[in-house]
Amino acid sequence: MSKSAPKKAPAGRPPVIRSTADFARYVGLARTTVSRVLNGQPGLRPKTVAAVQRAIEETGFTPNAYALHLKGKRTATIGICMENLLTPPAVLKVAALQRCLREHHYASLIEVLEPGGSRQVIRHFLSLRVDAVVFIGHFIEEEIAQRLRELETHDTPHLVMDQLGIPGATTVALDRRKGMHDLVGHLLGFGHTSFGLLGITGTTRSLSDRLAGIASALEARGLAFEAATRSLDSLHARGNDFEYGRALARSFTGLDRRPTAFVALNDEIAIGALHGLQEEGVRVPKEASVAGFNNQDICLMPTPRLTSIDQQIQATIEAAAGLLLTQIDGAPERRPQVRMIEPLLVARESTGPAPA
């Protein structure tokens, strides 16, 4: 060889290699040659390639990503913003999305957004020159809309998962309207005509979609929303969802004409309500039906097991990844797209025929 030899391995332990220069000296090849092997370029002797690969095994050398990308190589990195309130479905989504992106050779950076902290996170992602940014969850609309505008300034594609109604956002979201429509249809089929709503009051897009779905199912059977539904949400504060559902159900049992079917914002509230009813001596599903939303694992826990609406996470993720990758590969100026995911009703023992 020649040159100032690198600190050769002091018996056993390989030397610390910090750059292609160190590494080239270690293998005994030129920097250029090493680089060409590393980048899989043609015209190299198999022997040379083998020597480099062996040296990588020995030293664990990884080229500095910062230098790589500075040279213009794509960062192949996608930033994911998670809602602060980490629900099990949200966690499943981010894990599935990361797996899916990895299959397409993208790394993903996950950051949990603190309230008001989105600006800082997006700037960090931009400084890392991510290829795209994904938002998973429900956020303050104006805040996210502002972030999306910033991303557009930097020509960075973005995608919103779960939250409908953000202007200019390419969005993948569950069709909650259809989910509630199907669920109420299922209960109407069992002869129920009086519905207790648990935690579904409000004016956010997610809630108004659900209410619209309930209303449309009722209307299809000639029932008026006002007459057929009842909500006591305002009677209790929402802290722990199980406790909230339990308290709501108990309040319902005190009513003169208690609804025979209950639909809830999520599985936790539904299961709380189920237990609240049982504790008051109401048998489920014989005397009342209860249904949740999201179809989490906990639906299998209570006796009876909970009927719920499945979010179809795999389909959601695949749609999101598809949209994301076509955006990155740059069909320019595509109008923001909104893709709705069809939910799936999973009927279990907590719903059944209305009492006579």
Added chain:
Amino acid sequence: MSKSAPKKAPAGRPPVIRSTADFARYVGLARTTVSRVLNGQPGLRPKTVAAVQRAIEETGFTPNAYALHLKGKRTATIGICMENLLTPPAVLKVAALQRCLREHHYASLIEVLEPGGSRQVIRHFLSLRVDAVVFIGHFIEEEIAQRLRELETHDTPHLVMDQLGIPGATTVALDRRKGMHDLVGHLLGFGHTSFGLLGITGTTRSLSDRLAGIASALEARGLAFEAATRSLDSLHARGNDFEYGRALARSFTGLDRRPTAFVALNDEIAIGALHGLQEEGVRVPKEASVAGFNNQDICLMPTPRLTSIDQQIQATIEAAAGLLLTQIDGAPERRPQVRMIEPLLVARESTGPAPA
């Protein structure tokens, strides 16, 4: 001014700024000056600083992180490896750790480890020159030990959360032995002398620690482990934990002398067992006590609410962050440390006096 002017804002929309050179031209200052403002160096006119800051607001310019760190600036980034099986406590930990690290101005990259995929993930982290790597969860011991050796080759500090017994690893973990000791002590105090173990059979470190805790609590009262405990784990396959707990509990009700107290691997199995007992007509806690482990939110769901062992996640995270930061700040050659976290017994209505 002078030079080839950048594409000046075509009315309204600011130009796309990709480098300090673009940006300096936009502000009308020298690159050097801009850089000094960006890095908060002294000796600059307030007017200059203000102009730069205003321009940042207008353009959303962020210096290229790759160039920054190539110049030698710390990446201020920590890689977090999550276990594939995402349990709620693990999710709480990673979110809390990220928040804690952010307060110390570290960004964190989260990757979920697929089985056998740890090598690829660690190489990615190394190529990003992270300041440290954290493992959260339970992994294959030899695989992680190998990864830790690779990290050491690159002088990269590391920390293992939750999993005890990995040689050479600085570790923060819950003292599960003490947790089980306290829990069984609580039940002994209620007069129970016969214990059903749910899902606690096995030889992994986590399981043998728990068994040791149970044994030590029994011994302190002069009871022999073999005589006082019973496990039927082998009778059922562990799929969904709720179903597993339910099935185990039902098998126990078929025994001649059914235990009066049940301790479980986790809250899910305990709640499944609770429901299994109730479905067989066993009243809890009057005729049997049931306790979980982890103290998740779902402990509040069943009737009665579940007694459990809290993991003290906040304390765990603070200990982990502390160890991590001192390692990064480089007290060199510190022996690997192991810090145990004291669990907390949370007694609820699912445990009570043994039947007469």
Added chain:
DNA sequence: CTGAAAGCGCTTACAG
């Protein structure tokens, strides 16, 4: 295959 060179976007002395 080698070796010298340019350049990615930044920071940091250094002379004006």
Added chain:
DNA sequence: CTGAAAGCGCTTACAG
């Protein structure tokens, strides 16, 4: 304050 220069670790023509 400005401007020219060096250098971080890489890749990519280019001449040998």
